Amino acid sequence: LLDWLTSGRKMFWVSGKPGSGKSTFMKFLADNPKTRAALDRWASPNRLVLASHYFWSAGTTMQKSRQGLLQTLLYDIFRQLPDLIETACVERWPQTPEQLSHELWSLPELQRVLQRIADQNMEVKFCFFIDGLDEFEGDHVDFCRSLLDLTKSPHIKLCVSSRAWNVFEDSFGQNQESKLYIHELTHGDIRSYAERRLQEHPRWKDLNEEVSNADWLIDQITERATGVFLWVFLVTGQLRNGLTEYDSFSDLQRRLERVPDDLEAFFKHILESVEPFYHEKMATTLLISLEATEPAPITIYGFHDTEYEDDTYALKLPLQPIPKAQTTAKKQQITRRLSARCRGLLEITKHGSKVEFLHRSVMDFLRTKDMLSFLSDKAPPTFNAHLSLIRAYTAHIKTTRFPQS
Template sequence: MNQQRTEQLQYMQRKIDEINRSTSSRVDIPKLPILHTNLSGMASTGSDIWIEQAILQSLRFREIQVRFHKIPEAHARTFGWIFGRPAPSQNPELCRNSCVGTLPNVKFIDWLEDSTPQTSLYWIAGKAGAGKSTLMKFLSDHEETKRALASWAGSNPLVIASYFFWCFGTQLQKSQEGLLQTLLYEICRQCPHLIRSCCPWRMGPLARDAWSLSELRKALHNLKTGLVESTKFFVFVDGLDEYDGDTREIVEAIEDLSSLPNIKLCVSSRPWTIFREKFGQDQDRHLFVQDLTKGDINLYVRNTFEADSNFLQAKVEDEKYEDLVTDIVIKAEGVFLWVILVVKSLLNGLTNEDSLRAMHDRLNRLPADLEDFFHHMLKSVEPVYQEKMARTFQVAIAGDGPLPVLVYSHLDDIEECPDYALRLALYPIVRTTGVCSPETEAMFMTDFKKGERQMQKRLDARTKGLLEVVRETTNRNELVNKVSFLHRTVGDFVKREEIMSEFTKITGSTFNVNVMLCHALLATIKALPGISDGRFILTILNDLVHPLLDHAYSEEIGQRAAQIEVIDELERSLTYYHPIHFPVSLVLGVPISLGEVLNSEGSKSLID
């Protein structure tokens, strides 16, 4: 809440104190009109603030910051070139073969500070795995960015917002609705005095209602006058190529946003033709990440190697190990993700006491193309893990977004016993409170952490790190940790038709991923204890129940096979854990139309 609202609340508190003092002994009849006026004013102000907060809550969605926190932090001292500072480099040959120290086309800081820019948009482009999202996160949170924007804003208020598209996320993480809702939320959060002017129709009973795309567009259109009068607005939009829809739609949306007064946008994407044509015409207002990161890659490789005791020992024995760093940087061609994977592979070689020649041989055998590298990694999975690898990737693909670690931990059990989830005992709880005892909860969390460590090792063995456990930084409970693709490019790769065909060939035609997911999700629901934080466990259940119903419905319409036993057991489990909190009633033992359940709920939480 901004300074204006803080002052209003302080004013209300002073008035309440005055009223308390004036009425502590007796009521002064002549002062009753003044008292009535003060109370009416406070009631009106309080009502306005309540409605503003309700509107803010309607704009905020649970995943609003999830993608930002999942993006890796920039390696220390990298990306300084974006502000005109060359990356440190100790290799003269590397400097001669890179743009380090010159940076002729990077005028980003000038554009940030420019009070009368010819264009309100700056485009950061780069090929897959070059580090665009990491750079955007770095910029959006850097003090140098804030300083430059403060210079641009001058005495005007400044609103900074960011949105990171994520093609593997929820609908609000990859759509226009999500983008506009996030931007409107940030504007209204930082400038609540603009709420009334941007959406006057919501200053009442509609305050908490869900937003439509047309409403969001109307509200942003209404803000034009407010922004002209009072506010400078800067927005980062990462991953335009991850938009779920016609690319022309998101281009038009960005162009429409850039037409707002007093606004600047920094957007990023892969260098697709449509983005080049729309955003890449001004040489001073775009850059290609892979052309500028040789110094950063050199620094990352050197620092990572020198943090390894085996490398330091090898370096003492043979100075030519330095050449290995240069070879990696040159072969990388600006693709940071490739470098990370290569360095990991080479460090494994050092652990095995590889010689310098063996290290170079290993490097030369690794494909320079990122997708070829992924294929090489899959082929290197041990034969004993091949079928589990294929099943795991099929689950990750069908999951339509990251799934909790617990879901993956049940896959092996279901493979061994198809009825495992149906037979699994419910976690013991105290019937009067609906939660387990503190001792039981502590025991569960100990077992969970142990199982998570085991799952990470299994994923490393079965997927060579292409799937990883991502720890939530926005929630205190480890139960929300999920399994995700190492990078968007990994998801794109394994979804290719020929790769999917390879997985199907390995698992055989009898493997049904929808049924597997129904059972794995059910087992996860049954394995959760009644943790004392009721709202948290309800959130977890909501992340599990909707996907289970989705996959059961897909199986019902695809194979005409209703998952009656699974749905019956789901209802029994939910009734056992949350007889009061869970309002959805499914008919036991009767084939139901899951389409009706899903359509009636839409995107609304099943657990409210």
């Protein structure tokens, strides 16, 4: 990879199993100063421009479409090269400020603009980092072809990532020197991560004094992970829970032995560990998460609970914002409820305002025919996730103070 950054051309493909850390690696790579230093050597004596895009299938339309990709790349380019706007955006470049077009950009227009940039003979070289091609919503064969067409320009090269689907293997995987399978390279990192997750728990020191082979747990995790960081995160979480409950070493061994190696089987194992009393609300909570077209505000899940008491609640609520102190307390309550019902498969976003799936593979798993049937069987017979979301969003709009434009 370093050789490609320094002197390579066209395309580098990062692939790996679900949950193996492809997106984390791509973000690290795109933001790392060493990456820029290597690419500067490739671009020299020309100027280097970097741009990046991260597809997210559970997000908005812009996060999973070609339109979103092109707008992101062009924004990054024009932010660094504002003088390029006039020649690249000839249809929109105004004679006077009054002539400036505020119409939405069409996909063909965006494609033409990027192609003009690729065709121009400038003292600039571009490297684009594009993560999650498998999360793109559309024709993947055509999409791969368009990316390869972009690399025909001597000024542009791409570093992309995806799961090892046949379409990507056929398009990008023929050159052994310009691809890597990340799950094959993370054995040492997984061991370090497992060590840190367990050894930082206050009870680990006591366990280490009680038995001579506590590190057996770390050895087993490292071997069984097969490069999948998400599996390690989940299994160390379960062992940390055991440490909190003062499990004996043999109990911790049994916990680990009961965990399936397969990620999807592990997800099912997690759901089956939810207290039976919560199964109905676990099912409806996950079903509305699947129905949502993007991560929903955390308050949606609070209003969803209200539906169990009165399914006409949204119509009865007054148009009145909920006080901030009350909202904060409610969010803490909802967070704990989600933890009890979904065991970490849903999580609160970094800013604490929305709820999303722990990982794209969780969403994919829950959308399988068997899991949709599993959840539907546990939900009330008359439950309608779409209608439930409409009610909750109606209540959210009526009780939220939105910023004034």
